[in-house]
Amino acid sequence: EAGVVQSPRYKIIEKKQPVAFWCNPISGHNTLYWYRQNLGQGPELLIRYENEEAVDDSQLPKDRFSAERLKGVDSTLKIQPAELGDSAVYLCASSLDLLRGGELFFGEGSRLTVL
Amino acid sequence: DAKTTQPTSMDCAEGRAANLPCNHSTISGNEYVYWYRQIHSQGPQYIIHGLKNNETNEMASLIITEDRKSSTLILPHATLRDTAVYYCIVRVHNQGGKLIFGQGTELSVKP
Numbered sequence: 387e388a389g390v391v392q393s394p395r396y397k398i399i400e401k402k403q404p405v406a407f408w409c410n411p412i413s414g415h416n417t418l419y420w421y422r423q424n425l426g427q428g429p430e431l432l433i434r435y436e437n438e439e440a441v442d443d444s445q446l447p448k449d450r451f452s453a454e455r456l457k458g459v460d461s462t463l464k465i466q467p468a469e470l471g472d473s474a475v476y477l478c479a480s481s482l483d484l485l486r487g488g489e490l491f492f493g494e495g496s497r498l499t500v501l
Numbered sequence: 502d503a504k505t506t507q508p509t510s511m512d513c514a515e516g517r518a519a520n521l522p523c524n525h526s527t528i529s530g531n532e533y534v535y536w537y538r539q540i541h542s543q544g545p546q547y548i549i550h551g552l553k554n555n556e557t558n559e560m561a562s563l564i565i566t567e568d569r570k571s572s573t574l575i576l577p578h579a580t581l582r583d584t585a586v587y588y589c590i591v592r593v594h595n596q597g598g599k600l601i602f603g604q605g606t607e608l609s610v611k612p
Contacts, residue, residue: 390544419599428588428602429545442599477544489535490600492544 388412390493392478398499404466407496411460411480418455419490420463421477429477435461465498473500504528504591510607513583519576521606523589526570533592534565535600536574538585545588545602548574579610 391410399405411418416437421429432451434442437458446453450469455461465472475495482488506524513519525534535550549556549563551572556563562575576583588605 421602428605431599431601434599479544489547489550490537490545491547494544 390478390480390491392476392493392496394496395494396497396499398501399468400501401470402467404464405468405498406465407463407476407478407498409461409463409478409493411478412482412491415480415482415491416458417481418461419479419481420453420461421479421492423475423477423495425474432463468498468500470500473498504532504593504601505589505603507587507589507603507606509604510609512609512611513576513579515581515610515612516578519579519583519608519610521574521576521587521589521608522571523573524571525589525591528569528591530569534563534569534572535590535592536561536563537588537590537600537602538583539588539605540582540585548587550592579608581610581612584608584610 393408418435420432422432423429431445433446433453435455438455451465453463475497477492477495479490479492481490504525504527533550533552536548537545538548539545549558549561551563551565565572586605586607588602590600592600
């Protein structure tokens with residue numbers, strides 16, 4: 387069974403440029419998460435989707451970050467324009483039924499460097 | 502904010518048991534304790550989780566105290582490949598079950 391797939395694995399851009407990350411969750415997983423992980427820190431939740439609905443986006447910086455999950459399957463996280471402080475690893479995760487004791491499965495992450 | 506407290510780092514000799522402690526004194530009755538680990542440059546990997554009872558799987562054992570205010574993850578025979586950051590997480594039930602990560606414990610397994 388394929389795991390959570392993310393692309394690109396690495397991205398280097400100059401500040402003020404846009405960037406997008408793509409995530410394909412495990413088949414059948416209705417919940418999708420985007421986390422951001424700064425160097426030396428634990429992952430921080432940005433947004434959580436239940437199917438195609440964003441049910442928790444309280445930590446998403448909405449002035450420059452946007453996300454979508456059309457058709458409730460794969461998802462895209464966009465930053466426009468990128469700032470130096472956005473350099474981090476962006477992790478996507480999916481789960482089937484976390485509230486009933488399920489687990490989160492993470493992708494390998496997309497490492498963003500903003501110059 | 503994370504609801505757990507873990508030591509910043511620990512060392513363990515290869516082949517010995519690694520015991521990683523975690524304090525979660527404000528845990529609620531319906532909140533699970535999850536453990537994940539993250540090897541350098543990889544995404545977090547699920548290890549184990551539990552509610553009240555001790556749990557064991559092929560990777561580790563989870564010991565939860567009777568008052569549920571703390572737990573210990575046990576890797577019975579640590580190998581060099583177990584070197585990673587280990588995160589103890591209390592799943593927040595009233596927020597859709599989301600996992601809030603803390604700083605974790607950096608475990609170094611030494612030969």
